[in-house]
Structure formats: structure tokens, C-alpha cells
Amino acid sequence: MKKITRIKKNHRLIVFQKLVLTAAIIGFLSALLGNTLKKITEHYESIFFTLARQHWMLYLLFPILGFSIIYFLRQTLFRKKENKGIKEIYESTDSKTKHLPAYKVSSHFINGLITVIFGGSTGIEVSTVVASAAIGSVVQQKENLFKRYKTQLICAGIASGITALFGSPIAGLIFAYEVISRKWSRSFLLTNGVAVAVAFAFTYFVDNQPLFSINVLPWHLHALPYMILLGMIAGVNAVYLNRCVMLFKQKFAAIDKHHFRIIIGAGFVSLALILFPQLYGEGYHAVKELISQSGHFNLSLSFALTLLFVILLKPIVTSLTLVSGGDGGVFAPSLFIGAFLGLLTASVLNTYFNAGVLPVNFMVIGMAAMLSASIHAPFTALFLVCEAIGDYTLFFPILIVCLISKTTAKLIYPYTVYSYSRV
Template sequence: MTTGSRHVLKTGSGHALNWTSILVAIPVGFAATLVTLGFRLVIELINSLLFGSKQDVTQAIAVYPAYLWPLIVGVGGLLAGFFLRYATAIEKKETVRTDYLEVINARLDAVPTKTSLFRALSSIASIGSGASIGKEGPMVQLSALAGSLMGRFCFPRLALRNSDIVAMAAAAGLSSVYHAPLASAIFVAEIAFGISALQRLIPLIISSGVAVLTLWTLGYRSAIYPFSHAQFDLTPGNMLLTVVVGLLAGLVGGGMIWLIQQSRQRFSRVASLPLRLGLGGLIVGAMAIATPAILGNGYEVIVAIMAGGFMIKGLVILLVLKMLATAISVGSNAVGGLFTPSLLTGAVLGVLVAMLARLAGFPVSDPVIFAAVGMGAVLASVSQAPLMAMLMVLEMTLNSSLLFPTMIACVLATMTAYRLQVTSTYPVVKNHFSRSDAKFDFDNGIISQFIVSGAALKPEDPVGKALAVSTLKRERFVYVINDSGQFMGAVSIHDISHKVLDKEITLESPVSCVVDASFPTVYENQTITQGWEAFARVTLERLPVLNNPQERKYLGALTKTSLIQKAEAFL
């Protein structure tokens, strides 16, 4: 068995979600955008040369008489056909597929460069001459190619698969085409990764939509938090502040969960449940003397914050006391949710950070707008469900300008809480992450982590010794190595027994006369997944592990049981 061509890097993190992927996604997204812009410029240049205009081909082609239009489009198609024929010839010769989705699914090591470029030239010829096709296909393919090249040459030693970087580039390319970052990311997750949970999302959307439609029918049509009047300006200052809010929200969300855990431990000492809840209520009521805004779920307070009704001192007091009051109420076993308290804490945090930044001379256009950004970020941190948090803020405010900054803040908040190993308020989320991490470890682990020692004989050892070793180890096969430790093959105890009974050999015959030199093997630097695939092709319980295909030094054995136990964590 060969090592295979899949390129898997060792990871320094035990988590599938890590800062490395976030940091790599930034230059990959930037490069993908430049690629799509370059493609657009090429098409515009062709239009200028061919039609003398930068207008869309539907208007620009009018510069020629109508009877020439079929010729123009036809010649473009002919030229496109030559490029495509050359690309397909290369694909057949080298038995490769150009589709970036194949790379994302880890069926290919990298996006093929030559065929991608020739397919792009074919698309340019078709689009430039007016063929009725879209631009997004080749633009995303070229973006994926750029990501693949960056993964191979710019980030070869990072704990990321090339397929992961290609996925980032594909999502960025699609986003730059349609200006829809969230939809593009979901597309790659749903179509390329094949996440089955997204398929189960459809009936949930239907039932949720019916619920909202029912409310509208009954007259409840307004946004939960009317905030459509404010607009988030995409300035460098606002984006930097968004990053700060996101990171702080991760810390604040983690702090809230920690406070709740501490509160539960202390209230657990009170055996009587009524007394426990009564004590919690007493403490929260006393705290409300400082500011009654900490009482309740905080809906009206959020509305007041969005209206600019709090100063810095009041926001600081409200932030601290609301976190404590929530921890005390939840810790005393009060039945209720954390959604709105998290939203209120986030609104306070966002406005407070923005107001402090403005006080320090930082250019902030509207501090109140960061209330919504903070709401989504803290909710994402506490729930560790960033997609839900960003969409919820968008739907509750009906303010589309908040989508992009809320996305950034929610992702950063979730990452911060996750890397701090903060437990989600929903235990099922922890189970999802545990399974995800286990699957990540399985996909990225290497066989050397599972090597067990195993007996091996020399070629000159008698077959009787092989029978004795087999009886002791309860194995059907015994491995054979030479004096330098090189793997020579394996002997079958079943074959030895038959040959001895048939008097073809004796118990004193050397094992070299019955060794199977083509016995399947695996190598220490192969992935666990490749080891799994190796076992799927044979009916063996263990396989010999060698150092590499060239030296073939015997290191020990890989057992099927160890892989099954490893896979059990995510199955």
C-alpha cells in the first residue's frame, strides 16, 4: 500500500476551530476578491475592444448590424470551444477534474492550475462575445485556484488542509460576485461540505415562517427593536471598533457563563428550592436599588439604549449589575432564558465601548449603532451559535446595514469564547463541538499515534517458532524482518499448517519459504483515515506499520480496534 497523495498537515491545535483558519481566511478572501475583479476587468476590456463600449453586451452589441450578431456570438463560441477542448484533453490525459468542489471534498490535493486557466479562457471567450451564461462559475473557480495556490505555496506548514483554504476562497469568490457573504458561506457549507443539518433546516424555516406570518396577520408587524433609522458606515474606524466589540463580547460572554457556574455552586448549598429562589430574588431586588434597569429580561432597557438614553457611568453600572443579577437569578434555578439578558448585556457593551472610544478622540459616527453589534456578539458568545445570533439581530432590527459588522463581531466573539473553552449554556452545543473536534482529530491524526509493538521473526527462523508466536499472540499472521529491520512480508499460520500436514515443509523449515512479500502495509506518516481505508480493503485485524515506502523499516502494528475506538467519539 502506498502513502497516497493526500497532503495533510500536523495540527498544533486539538480543535477543529482555531485562530489559524481565521487569520488565513483574511488574505485568502482578499486574493479571491482581486481575482474576481480581474476577471471583470478582462471582460470589460474585451467589450471595449470588440464593441468600443464598457456597456453590458446586451446594449453594446447594438453597435453592429443585427445580421452580424450571430457571427459574433458564434465566433466567440468557436474560440471558447478550442480552449475547452484543450482543457478537457489535459483532464483526460492526467485523469484530473477541475471542479473546485472536488478539492473541497478532499478528493483532490489541489485545484488544477492549467485546466482551470484554460477553462477560464473558454468562459471569457463565451461571455465576452455575448453567450447566455453567468460569470460566477469561472470567477469562483479562479478564486478557488488562487486559494489552492496560496495553500500550497504561502501556507504549507500551517495546520490547515488545502481543501479548507480552497473552500475559503470559493466562498470569498462567490461573495464578491453577489455581495452576499453570509449566503456564500452557507452555500459552500451546504453544497461543498454536504452538511446534513442544513437539509434539516428547511422544515424549521417553514414552521418559523408560518409563525411570523401568523403574527403579521394578527397585526404584530413591527420589528422587535426598531432600529432601521441608523446606518452602519463601513469606515476603517467603525470596523476596528467592531473587532474590539467582538473580542470583548467573547470575554464578557465567557464571564457571564463563569458567573452563572459560580452562582450555581453557591446556591446548591441551599437544599430548599423555594428558599433558594427566594434568596436569589432577594439579592437581585437589593441590587435593583442601584438601578431598576437590571430587572426583567431587559427589552425596554435595550430600546432606551438604542434611543441614546444612557450615559457612560450608567452603562458601566448597568453592565456589571446586569451580569451579576443574571448569574444570581439563573444560579438560583429561576426558570427562564438567557437570550434577552445576553442581548441587553451586548447592547450595553457595544454602546459603552463606542462612547469610550469617542471620548478618547476615536472617530465614531454613531455610538448607538454598536448596541446592535454588541447584542449579536454577546449572544453568539453565550450560545456559541454565531449564525443564529447574526441573523437574529438582522431580523429583530430590520437593518440590513448591520449584517456585515454583526457577522464579524459574532465570529470573533464565538472564537474567543471557544478558544477560552467556555462551556455553552446549551449542553447539546458542547456535544456538537466534542464530536466535531473528535472528527477533526480523526481526519488529521496520523498512524504513528496508534502504533503498538508486535513480534517479528527473521527469515531464517523455523516455521515452528512462527506457530508458537501465533499461539502466544493469537494472531493469524506473523511478520518477517531482516537483520536491518526491513519488512520482508508475513507468514500465514493457516498456510504453514497446511504445508506441514501435506509434508511440503517441516517445523524446522525457514519462514522465508512461506513468506508473503506482497502483504498489505501502512506507513507511519499516513492519516488515520487512510489507515481506515486500508482496513476496508482487507479482512485483517492488524496491519504492519513501516516508516516509509523506500526504507520499509518495521515499526510495529496498527490495530483495527484502535481506529474503531477513535471513531467512536464522533459516530
């Protein structure tokens, strides 16, 4: 009996040691992938966007060129399999037999990069998430001992990828739980905790700069009702974003010839970029520009209409990017729309209702509110945005507004782009 007990104890210790080591490897590889994709995308997006601003005809060329390259690569290198985003992760975690193949790492890395640098109006976040999940899946398949820990190790890759992009291990951990796993367990906390710790250490020494450089100002209680209003408006806009993506996917699925999808989608994306260059790529360049000038804007009719049209067009252009073959999701578009929505709301309140709210604070809160409502993950949005700006001054109002925006969105429409794929 003692011998059996000793064997069982040693077996648990071996499993524990292997899980820790495997999670650390997944964390490092996912952080390396996420950080590399982020840096390469930022570099080439800036170059291509500058060229397009100097030669407007490139706005017409870049989207069709990018979508065509992605289609060519799919047909020749990636087994003629279309990238499905988060749905691929659900298909793997919900099944005992399906796995994320190794080629999904390079597929999402390359396609995500090409999509954004050629003007596709989405971001690299979902590409990073799926590629990181594929790392976790591939590593898990190497050891029969880890069959029962499949979801935990996939989530470890996901959490590490988010950590690398935003420098927030808490956001990575909570995203893996809120959106993918939805189950806490000791093995989940162990594997994901080790992975994000390694990913954060890597990110801290390699890239310790927040995504957005913002001087957040102290908030006042009188602004809270207006912030709650912003949360409700963000909830409505999040439903509009998700419904746009679902509608365009449904309509474009009826088009058999893929080159028609590319021509139609790229044509509309190009036209939108000519009219509103802010929509180019992930759009963080436009958000940073707005942040730097948020204290100097006067609400003229042309400025208000520009903000409004960008907010309304972004979901449509994002949808067209995705249905034309682009790789991405609603992560970056949510942050983008939220910033513009926050600035527009603050400007209207200050101009017509003498509210005295701070536009820069509303931009930050708007980003969190839109992300929370779009993916139904309020705590992910809370920590992610606070880390993205490197400041927790607005922690409490962001928490309140994220919960309100998510509730508003769910009351109007119970699904997100992610959860609808599971129905």
C-alpha cells in the same frame, strides 16, 4: 416486484404528507404560543415595572413573590419537577426513551411569564424555546411513524418559537441547527422549513413590528477595527456571563432548603433592582430608552460608571434569578449586555480616542456579538438581530464581529451554559 416498489413509493409519499402536515401544525401552535407569551409578558411587565418605579418597596416584594409563586406551582401543578431550560431538550434529543412531557408547555409558559413580570432579570426566549420543543415532542409521540424524526420535529417547534419572538424564520431555522440539532438532513430542512414558514406567516399577519425601532446609520470602513475590538470585548463578557450562571448554580445546589434559595436570591435581586432599575425583567425597556437617547449622551463619569456597573451586575442578577427558581436563560441578558457594552465602548472611543464611531450602530453590533459569543451561534445572532431591528445595513460588520466574538469566547472557555450541560 412492481407491487413492492409501488408500496414503497406510496409509503414514502404518505410519510412525506404526514411530515408536512405535522410540521405545519407544530409551526402554528408554537407561533401561537410564542406570540401570546411575548404579548402578555410585555403588557404585564410594563404595568408591574411602572408600579415599582412609583413605589420602590415593590422592588423588594416582586422578586420574592414571583419566585415563591413559581415554587408553589411546581410543587402543586408541575409534578415537583424543576425546569432545566435547554438541558431538557438535550436530554430528550440525546435519548431514544426520554421525551418532553406535555405539562412542560404550560410549565415554561407560566413560569417564564411570572419570572419576567415580577422583575426576574432574564427573558422569555428560553421559556418559549423549551415550551415549543415540548409541543414538537408531544406531537411526535402521537404517531409511531415519527419515531425516527424526533429531533427534527422538536427542532421544528423551537425554530417556530424563535420565529414568533423575533419575526425571523432564518434565525429560527439556524438556531435549531446551531444550538440543538447540529445536523443537516432532508427531513430536517423539510419539517423545519414548513414549520417556520407557517410561523412566519402567522407572525406577519398578527405582529409585524420589529422588536427594536432603530434608525441604523451607514457604516464606514474606518470603524471596522473598532468593531472588531468590540467583538473581542463581547467575547470576554460572554465568558463572564456563562461562568457566572454556572458558578451560582453550583453554589446554590448545595443549599438543601429551597426557601433559603428564594430568600437569598430574591434579596440580592431586589437590592440590584433598587440600585439599577434597568435590570428589571428582560431589560428591553432600558435598551429601547438607550437607543432613543444614544445620540445625545455625553460620557460623564457617572454615566460611564452606570453603564459599567449594569454590565457587570447583569450576569450576577441573571444567575441569581435562575438559581432562585426563575425560568429563563442567557438569551435576553446577552442582547441587553451587548447593547450597554456597545454604547459604553463607542462613548469611550469617541471621547478619548476621537474615533468618530456611531453609538447606535455599536449598540446593535454589541447585541449580536454578545449573543453569538454567549451561545456560540454567530449566524443565529446575525439574522436575529438584523430582523429584531428590521434593517440589514450592518449585515457585513455584524457577521465579522459575531465570528470574532464567538472565537474569542471559545478560546477563553470552550463551553456555553447550553453545551456544558451536555458534558
